[in-house]
Amino acid sequence: MPRTEMMLRRQEVLADFGDLALRSNDLDEVLNEACRQVGEALGTGRAKILEIERGGECLLVRAGIGWDPGIVGRMRLPMEERSSETFAIRAGEPVISQDIGKETRFEVPGFMKEEGVVALVNVPVFLPGGRAFGLLQVDSTEPREFDEDDARFLRTYATILGPVIDRLRMHRELRSTEERFRLTVESALDYAIFLSDPEDRITDWLPGAQAVFGWTAEEAVGQPAGITFTPEDREARQDQEEIETARREGHAPNVRWHLRKDGRRVFIEGSTRALREADGTLRGFLKIGQDVTERRRKDELLRESEERLRQFGEASSDLLWVRNAETLDFEYLSPAFEAIYGAGREDFLGRGAQERWLALILPDDRDRARDALERLRGGERATIEFRIIRPSDGELRWIENTDFPMPDGDGRVRRLAGIAQDVTEEKASAARLEVLVAELQHRGRNILGVIASVASRTLGDGAAVDTFQARLQALSRAQGLLSQSGSDTVEVGALVRAELAAHVDSHPPRVEIAGPRVRLTSAQVQNFALALHELTTNAVKYGALRGGAGRLTVSWATGRDAKGHRRLSLTWAETGVDIPPEAATRRGYGRELIEKALAYALRARTEYVLGADGVRCRIDLPLT
Incomplete structure (x- = not known):
C-alpha cells in the first residue's frame, strides 16, 4: 500500500475510534474495537491490550483480536518475567521486534510462540497523570518489518485510548456508586429520605419516605415538606424555623413527632441539610430521618420499669442488689x-x-x-x-x-x-417452735394414753373395747414417730414397719416392704396411720398375716400428676389367702375409713378390692 494511502487509512481509523469513544460507555466494547482497528490498520489481524492488575504484580490480556478465546480475559503474565510486554511497560517506550527468534532483550511468552507469532510492535498505554494502564500490541505470525511509522501510529492511538479508558473507568465507578446508593436508599425503609426545593416543596420522595410517612411519590411531590409535621408544630411554625436554621447554618436537627398520611404519629430522629451550588446558590434541602417510634416506646417502657423498680427498692424492707x-x-x-x-x-x-x-x-x-x-x-x-x-x-x-x-x-x-x-428473728422463732412442737407431741402421747386407759376401764374387756384401744394405740405410735423425727413429718416406711411390728414378728418371712424415702406431714400421718392399722388388723384376722400361709407385699412410689404435682402411691397386696365367708361380705369401719375418710381428709384416691386370694388396696395421695 502506498505511504500516502496508508497514512489516510490510519487517520480514518483514528477518526472512527474517536466516534466510538464518544458514543460508547462500554469499556470492553471500546477495548475490543481498538484491537480490531489497529490489527487491521497494520495488516496482521492480530492485536491485544494488556492491563496491569493486582497492584502491578501481573498483566491481564484484557482484550484481543485473532487470539484463542481461552487467552482473552484469562491469560495473565507475571510482571517479573522478561517478556516483551513487561519490557515495554518498564521502558515506557514503543518496542519493535521484527524477528523474535533473534531477540535478546526479552523472552517471548509461551502462548505467543504456540500461536506462531514471529514479529511484534507495542506501545505502553498511560492514563491522564502519567499512570500506566498497560500495553497496546500488534502481533504478526508472518515475517513483518514493523517500523517507526507503525510505532508512531500505535503511540498516537494509545494517546487517545488512555483518556478514553480513564473516562469509561470513572463512568463505570460512578454507575456502580449510583447503583449502590440506589440499593442502599431503597432498602433503608426505616429511613425517610426526601429532597425539597428552596421553597421547601418536595421534589424527590424516596421509598423510605413512603414507608415511614405513607404518602406515595405521586402524592408527595409538589407538596410542602410541612405536611409531615404535626398540626401543633405547623401552628408554631416549627417547619419554617427548621428550614431557616438549615439555610443559615447549613443544617438543622429534626428530632420530634411527625404525622403520617393515616393520621398516626411517628417519632423521627434526623436532620435537614441545605444543598448549595459551587457558587453558594441554594439548590434545596436534603431531609433524612429514622423512624424510632418503636425504640422510643421501648425506652419509655424501660424508664417506667426502672422507675417502678427504684420505687419498689426504696420502699422495700428487703435488700435488692x-x-x-x-x-x-x-x-x-x-x-x-x-x-x-x-x-x-x-x-x-x-x-x-x-x-x-x-x-x-x-x-x-x-x-x-x-x-x-x-x-x-x-x-x-x-x-x-x-x-x-x-x-x-x-x-x-x-x-x-x-x-x-x-x-x-x-x-x-x-x-x-x-x-x-x-432472717435472724425467723431462725430464733423456728428454734423456739421446735421446742414447743416436741412438748406438744409429748403431751399428745400422754393424752392418748389416758384416753386408752379410761376407755379400757369404762367399757370393760369386750371386743369393741379391744378394737377401740388398738386404734388409739395406732395413733399413739404415729405420734411417737413424729416425736422421734424432731419435725412435723414421718417417713412412710417407718409408719408401715411400726404398724406391722405391733401385730406380727419383727421379721416375718412372708412380708415384703419396699419403697423410697418419702415423708408425710403431721396432718397426713394420723389418717394414713389409721388406714395402715385397719389393713394390718384385717390381714391378721382374715388375711395374709393369719396362720402364716399367705404373703403380703407393701410397696410405694412417687410420681407427678398432669399438673406436675408430686404424689405418693402405696399398694397393699395380699396373696395365697383363703377368704372366710364372713370376711367376703363384711364391710366395716376400716374399709369405710380407707374409701371415704382418706378421700375427704387427704384428697386421696383409693381402690379396695377383695379378690379370691386376698385383699388388694391402693392409696394415691398428694404430697405437700
Whole structure:
C-alpha cells in the first residue's frame, strides 16, 4: 500500500475510534474495537491490550483480536518475567521486534510462540497523570518489518485510548456508586429520605419516605415538606424555623413527632441539610430521618420499669442488689442494705466492694457465699443462708439470699441480681417452735394414753373395747414417730414397719416392704396411720398375716400428676389367702375409713378390692 494511502487509512481509523469513544460507555466494547482497528490498520489481524492488575504484580490480556478465546480475559503474565510486554511497560517506550527468534532483550511468552507469532510492535498505554494502564500490541505470525511509522501510529492511538479508558473507568465507578446508593436508599425503609426545593416543596420522595410517612411519590411531590409535621408544630411554625436554621447554618436537627398520611404519629430522629451550588446558590434541602417510634416506646417502657423498680427498692424492707457478673462489684443496692448490713451503701458500690462484703461474712460461711456467686455466673439460681457481723452494733445476723442470673439477648450472663432478707428473728422463732412442737407431741402421747386407759376401764374387756384401744394405740405410735423425727413429718416406711411390728414378728418371712424415702406431714400421718392399722388388723384376722400361709407385699412410689404435682402411691397386696365367708361380705369401719375418710381428709384416691386370694388396696395421695 502506498505511504500516502496508508497514512489516510490510519487517520480514518483514528477518526472512527474517536466516534466510538464518544458514543460508547462500554469499556470492553471500546477495548475490543481498538484491537480490531489497529490489527487491521497494520495488516496482521492480530492485536491485544494488556492491563496491569493486582497492584502491578501481573498483566491481564484484557482484550484481543485473532487470539484463542481461552487467552482473552484469562491469560495473565507475571510482571517479573522478561517478556516483551513487561519490557515495554518498564521502558515506557514503543518496542519493535521484527524477528523474535533473534531477540535478546526479552523472552517471548509461551502462548505467543504456540500461536506462531514471529514479529511484534507495542506501545505502553498511560492514563491522564502519567499512570500506566498497560500495553497496546500488534502481533504478526508472518515475517513483518514493523517500523517507526507503525510505532508512531500505535503511540498516537494509545494517546487517545488512555483518556478514553480513564473516562469509561470513572463512568463505570460512578454507575456502580449510583447503583449502590440506589440499593442502599431503597432498602433503608426505616429511613425517610426526601429532597425539597428552596421553597421547601418536595421534589424527590424516596421509598423510605413512603414507608415511614405513607404518602406515595405521586402524592408527595409538589407538596410542602410541612405536611409531615404535626398540626401543633405547623401552628408554631416549627417547619419554617427548621428550614431557616438549615439555610443559615447549613443544617438543622429534626428530632420530634411527625404525622403520617393515616393520621398516626411517628417519632423521627434526623436532620435537614441545605444543598448549595459551587457558587453558594441554594439548590434545596436534603431531609433524612429514622423512624424510632418503636425504640422510643421501648425506652419509655424501660424508664417506667426502672422507675417502678427504684420505687419498689426504696420502699422495700428487703435488700435488692445487682452485681457485675465479671467483676462481682455491686452496681445497685437498695436502701435496705444499710438496715440489714449496718453499713453505708456508698462504701459497697464500685470497685473492690466484693472483698469488703465478704469481710462482713463469718469465715465459716464465706466459701458457701462465693460458691453461690459462681453458680450464678454459670446461669444457675441459688438460695443460700449465711451469717454476718453487723458493723453498726456488732450483732450476729442471719441473711437469706435468693439469687438469680440476668442474661442478655444472646444468653450471656452479664449481671447477677438477688433479694436479701434478715432472717435472724425467723431462725430464733423456728428454734423456739421446735421446742414447743416436741412438748406438744409429748403431751399428745400422754393424752392418748389416758384416753386408752379410761376407755379400757369404762367399757370393760369386750371386743369393741379391744378394737377401740388398738386404734388409739395406732395413733399413739404415729405420734411417737413424729416425736422421734424432731419435725412435723414421718417417713412412710417407718409408719408401715411400726404398724406391722405391733401385730406380727419383727421379721416375718412372708412380708415384703419396699419403697423410697418419702415423708408425710403431721396432718397426713394420723389418717394414713389409721388406714395402715385397719389393713394390718384385717390381714391378721382374715388375711395374709393369719396362720402364716399367705404373703403380703407393701410397696410405694412417687410420681407427678398432669399438673406436675408430686404424689405418693402405696399398694397393699395380699396373696395365697383363703377368704372366710364372713370376711367376703363384711364391710366395716376400716374399709369405710380407707374409701371415704382418706378421700375427704387427704384428697386421696383409693381402690379396695377383695379378690379370691386376698385383699388388694391402693392409696394415691398428694404430697405437700
